Amino acid sequence: MSTEENGTAISVKELEKHYGELKAVNNIDLSIKKGEVFAFLGPNGAGKTTTVEMIVNIRTPTKGSISVLGLDPQKDMKHISERIGILPQEFKSFERLTVRETLKYYSALFKKNVDIDELLKHIDIEDQAEKLYKNLSGGLKQRVGVAIALVNDPEIVFLDEPTTGLDPKARRGVWKVIAGLKDRNKTVFLTTHYMEEAEYLADRIAIIDAGSIIAMGRTEELIDRYGGVAKLTVKGCGKNGAEAIKKVLALKEFDQKNGDITFQLQPEQEVLDVLHKLKENGIGYKAIDIRRSNLEDVFLSLTGKSLKEEEQ
Amino acid sequence: MRPRIILMDFISQLKEWKRSPGTMFWTFAFPILMMLIFGAIFSDMDDVSYDLYVQDLDGTGSSEQFLSGISQIDAVNIINISADENLDDYIEEHNCKAVLVIPEGFQAQAMQSVTDPNATVNLTLKLDPSQQSSNGVIWSIILNSANQMNLQLAQGSNVVGIQEESLMSENFEYIDFFMPAVIGITVMNSAVYGTIFRNTRYKKVGILRKLLTTPIKRSEWMVSKMLFMTFLGFVSSAAIIGTGIAVFDINVHINAFLFLIIVSAAFAFSGMALVLTRYITDEEIADSAAGALTFPMLFLAGTFFPLEGMPSYLQAIAKFLPLYYVNEGLRDAMIYSNWEGAVFNSMIVFVLAVVVFTLGVILTRWKDD
Numbered sequence: 001m002s003t004e005e006n007g008t009a010i011s012v013k014e015l016e017k018h019y020g021e022l023k024a025v026n027n028i029d030l031s032i033k034k035g036e037v038f039a040f041l042g043p044n045g046a047g048k049t050t051t052v053e054m055i056v057n058i059r060t061p062t063k064g065s066i067s068v069l070g071l072d073p074q075k076d077m078k079h080i081s082e083r084i085g086i087l088p089q090e091f092k093s094f095e096r097l098t099v100r101e102t103l104k105y106y107s108a109l110f111k112k113n114v115d116i117d118e119l120l121k122h123i124d125i126e127d128q129a130e131k132l133y134k135n136l137s138g139g140l141k142q143r144v145g146v147a148i149a150l151v152n153d154p155e156i157v158f159l160d161e162p163t164t165g166l167d168p169k170a171r172r173g174v175w176k177v178i179a180g181l182k183d184r185n186k187t188v189f190l191t192t193h194y195m196e197e198a199e200y201l202a203d204r205i206a207i208i209d210a211g212s213i214i215a216m217g218r219t220e221e222l223i224d225r226y227g228g229v230a231k232l233t234v235k236g237c238g239k240n241g242a243e244a245i246k247k248v249l250a251l252k253e254f255d256q257k258n259g260d261i262t263f264q265l266q267p268e269q270e271v272l273d274v275l276h277k278l279k280e281n282g283i284g285y286k287a288i289d290i291r292r293s294n295l296e297d298v299f300l301s302l303t304g305k306s307l308k309e310e311e312q
Numbered sequence: 313m314r315p316r317i318i319l320m321d322f323i324s325q326l327k328e329w330k331r332s333p334g335t336m337f338w339t340f341a342f343p344i345l346m347m348l349i350f351g352a353i354f355s356d357m358d359d360v361s362y363d364l365y366v367q368d369l370d371g372t373g374s375s376e377q378f379l380s381g382i383s384q385i386d387a388v389n390i391i392n393i394s395a396d397e398n399l400d401d402y403i404e405e406h407n408c409k410a411v412l413v414i415p416e417g418f419q420a421q422a423m424q425s426v427t428d429p430n431a432t433v434n435l436t437l438k439l440d441p442s443q444q445s446s447n448g449v450i451w452s453i454i455l456n457s458a459n460q461m462n463l464q465l466a467q468g469s470n471v472v473g474i475q476e477e478s479l480m481s482e483n484f485e486y487i488d489f490f491m492p493a494v495i496g497i498t499v500m501n502s503a504v505y506g507t508i509f510r511n512t513r514y515k516k517v518g519i520l521r522k523l524l525t526t527p528i529k530r531s532e533w534m535v536s537k538m539l540f541m542t543f544l545g546f547v548s549s550a551a552i553i554g555t556g557i558a559v560f561d562i563n564v565h566i567n568a569f570l571f572l573i574i575v576s577a578a579f580a581f582s583g584m585a586l587v588l589t590r591y592i593t594d595e596e597i598a599d600s601a602a603g604a605l606t607f608p609m610l611f612l613a614g615t616f617f618p619l620e621g622m623p624s625y626l627q628a629i630a631k632f633l634p635l636y637y638v639n640e641g642l643r644d645a646m647i648y649s650n651w652e653g654a655v656f657n658s659m660i661v662f663v664l665a666v667v668v669f670t671l672g673v674i675l676t677r678w679k680d681d
Binding site: 053056057058059060077078081082084086088089090091092093094095096097101105106108109110111132148 | 316317320321324327328331332517518519521522523524525526527528679
């Protein structure tokens with residue numbers, strides 16, 4: 001049975017890309033189901049774009065096999081290209097065409113097209129249709145980029161860092177558009193280094209670091225498996241208090257600064273037990289802050305590095 | 313190849329071009345301004361006279377007749393040097409910029425040509441390489457006089473020679489020489505800058521990566537770009553020729569060679585730019601690269617002044633520059649009606665276009681590997 005017949009949109013096996021000695025992508029295996037929103041989460045330079053670009057035949061793999069809708073991109077790109085849509089990383093379109101002209105241009109390249117007016121409405125850029133592309137804001141340009149990726153009514157949409165460089169409001173605007181794709185039963189392959197984006201949009205997430213996938217699964221699964229239950233911050237305990245907490249709770253990983261100490265609660269640990277131990281040992285504090293673990297904690301737990309630090 | 317896709321891409325380029333004040337300037341305003349400025353500068357120079365030092369070593373009726381023809385031209389002031397003078401010393405003492413030497417036996421050889429078709433005699437013209445603008449004028453005057461004498465002696469055969477090149481006649485002015493070159497450099501600049509800028513920018517902003525994942529073929533995209541470059545070449549040429557006729561009353565011959573050279577030039581220069589673009593990854597250095605390609609050609613390919621007035625080593629270099637053949641071919645076809653020259657130069661530009669453009673297409677990659 002072909003991968004397409006069994007409901008698989010994209011299948012990647014032992015994929016590698018080498019640049020001299022550097023392994024930009026190292027032994028990646030992926031399988032994405034039709035209708036799934038899949039996020040590739042990782043810091044800049046982790047190998048996200050290289051992987052996507054190999055899947056859509058912009059780059060040639062050094063090793064491994066790829067199947068998109070049951071076809072090999074290196075041999076059947078002519079057929080695959082009619083059925084996929086791509087928003088490349090840092091994409092900008094023709095400066096002096098209007099939004100409508102831009103969509104018509106890309107639409108004319110395909111056999112199958114959607115109605116441009118409907119597409120403008122769906123992406124919520126109807127009022128921008130007659131504006132020149134160069135005069136649009138960054139957020140609107142990205143929405144036009146997503147619209148371009150949809151002109152041929154594709155089965156799979158690849159969105160490579162669609163919100164990088166956008167302000168939070170513009171980012172949410174793009175999220176809304178991407179979330180709408182799932183309702184239209186599109187398979188979405190999204191790359192991002194924003195954990196909130198992956199968490200908000202994706203059905204399943206693969207975390208990539210230094211060219212290799214280090215974890216893959218549903219958000220909750222990843223957090224449960226690698227992120228711990230929650231993070232607890234004891235505020236205003238002072239340096240001595242923090243030292244005592246480390247000793248009493250036998251902490252190995254913690255973050256200590258400004259008289260506060262933050263650590264992860266283990267699955268078997270109850271907050272009340274911790275507070276009880278602090279009281280028992282006479283450790284004073286001003287406040288307690290409990291935060292649910294997220295993908296940032298997963299990344300930290302797996303790599304020992306913060307995703308936000310990596311971004312910077 | 314699908315004509316629908318090519319037409320759609322062509323129309324999109326046309327829309328972008330129409331909306332870009334910068335490209336409109338370079339296509340229309342720049343060449344017209346250049347024509348007007350240079351035309352005005354060199355039109356004023358019609359009143360300037362040129363000193364021509366002449367040493368007549370023959371001293372016969374024929375040499376005197378040859379010189380009297382030149383002396384009738386108002387712009388030339390003939391200063392005779394005695395045949396006894398040591399020429400090199402005289403030149404040094406008087407700081408001569410242009411010296412014509414009529415050799416001993418000039419008349420005898422000229423007369424012999426009546427019975428012996430192989431008889432020839434060469435005049436020596438010594439020119440100061442630093443005086444390029446006046447050299448061009450003097451060169452054309454001497455050459456025209458020699459041609460007139462050749463017509464009288466042997467129905468145009470080259471009995472009296474300087475160098476076997478230009479066929480310019482005394483009726484041609486600087487603007488006749490310059491206008492075809494304005495077309496040449498405009499086609500060159502549009503093709504080189506357009507191709508380099510477009511390819512580096514499209515690569516940087518992801519348009520080439522995007523197109524690579526659509527059904528458009530590289531050949532369709534390139535044909536559309538080339539058609540657009542050719543269209544720009546014709547639009548610019550029409551504007552330049554129109555200005556030349558309206559302002560300078562130039563007598564322009566429109567013929568197939570003109571079209572062939574413009575199309576070939578657009579392909580040749582775009583091909584050169586494509587080859588260069590293969591090795592340019594940074595949009596910021598694209599401008600410098602385009603300048604490095606076009607700037608030497610602009611000044612060394614006989615654009616502003618006749619090549620004959622340049623030092624011999626620069627003349628040799630010019631023969632390796634495509635713009636030289638474009639300029640010469642356009643002059644031969646549009647102005648001088650020199651069909652032999654038009655065929656020769658247009659064939660060189662055509663062959664160059666086929667070779668370089670094919671190479672450019674082969675080397676152009678959309679993939680990022």
